[in-house]
Amino acid sequence: MDDLPAGLTTRPLSLADAPEVAALIGAEKAAALGYPEITTADLVADWQRPSFDPATGTVGVFEERRLVGYAAYTGSGNCDVAVDPGRHGQGIGTALARWCQERARADGAVRVGMQVPQGSAADRFMERHGYRLRWTAWDLELPASAQLDAASVPAGFHVREAAPDDYDDVWQVMEDAFLEWSDRARASREDFLARTVQRPGFEPSHLRVIADAEGTVVGAAYAILEEGTGNVERLAVRATHRRRGLARALLADTFATLREQGAARSTLATDSRTGALPVYEHLGMRIVSTWVNRAIELSPVPPGI
Structure with missing residues (x-):
């Protein structure tokens, strides 16, 4: 340089x-x-x-x-x-x-x-x-006055802490969901684990899953708790199980877990590719900061340069 x-x-x-x-x-x-x-x-x-x-x-x-x-x-x-x-x-x-x-x-x-x-x-x-x-x-925050009802899990499903045996399912559910609108390559299982369960400060209770009556994982949420802020880093539900209130139930459970552990603030982020902003605003979340993703096209380097 x-x-x-x-x-x-x-x-x-x-x-x-x-x-x-x-x-x-x-x-x-x-x-x-x-x-x-x-x-x-x-x-x-x-x-x-x-x-x-x-x-x-x-x-x-x-x-x-x-x-x-x-x-x-x-x-x-x-x-x-x-x-x-x-x-x-x-x-x-x-x-x-x-x-x-x-x-x-x-x-x-x-x-x-x-x-x-x-x-x-x-x-x-x-x-x-x-x-x-x-x-x-956008970064969004759920005010304390707008707490979600953590008990509203749809019939036939239950939310629980993820076990190590669930990690493959969690990885697949999250990657499948995020790759519906992202143009990046699929993250490997090892990279996914490095960013989640192997992250410094990880607590097992911060990785939540929602499963059906047979125990099949159909959704997952990953969160971190630092300096009084509980942030849901990732939230995903299988495409075949959407529009049943599962994501809302999973989010409510995760925020409730974080608040029980001392989180004074409940936050998450979304962007315009997902179309999820109105959903979160309907739940009472408010925008606290706005971000932009910018990129520049790269021209190829001529041969010999």
Whole structure:
């Protein structure tokens, strides 16, 4: 990366760098949202996937020993970039964006992009540089006054904590559901487990399933509880069992479990590809932040270059 300002150096990152990277990302998110919106565990869960190698998939930009910029190419045309808010406008983001494009192109991707807070410095940067809007996403919160009825499980079904024997079914249910609207590759079982049950701080009660009378898993929810916030990371029901109230029952049970364990806030995220925003708003959830996913098309490198 010879297009960085003078005096800065780069190197690949490792899991040992995760706390410093999380602090950098958090500082940039806090400047846009008022809160950091990331933890070290989030990074560890992503970087410990068998399909991801931080040594080739990340780069850190340093001023002496201080991290001032970072990028990670996580596959399927997705990149994450953060720059110290005090170093915005100095060319670091431009250099990291170019690195992301090169990594995505080498991976065979036809485009590369990332999701950023709407109206943030990163959003404005990407728009200026030709990154088009792909979809809009929202973080939502369920106010305490709008608690869902956790007892309203449809007849013939029951919600329970997932057991290790359920993990294959949970993985398949969630991947099938998310791939209905996502254009990414199917995540392997090992990658799925790395991001969920192997995530630092995972508690078995945070992976919930809804099963039919025969015990077949037809839906699942995965949540995390950190610093008083219970967030449902994933919620999915088999296509053959939708419109029966199963997702609502699963969500209610998961939020209730998190609140019993000390969650003062109940949150989740969705985006415009799913069409689920009106459903969550009907349940009483309210938007607390809006995000945009932007991407740029990648032209192939001419032979010999």
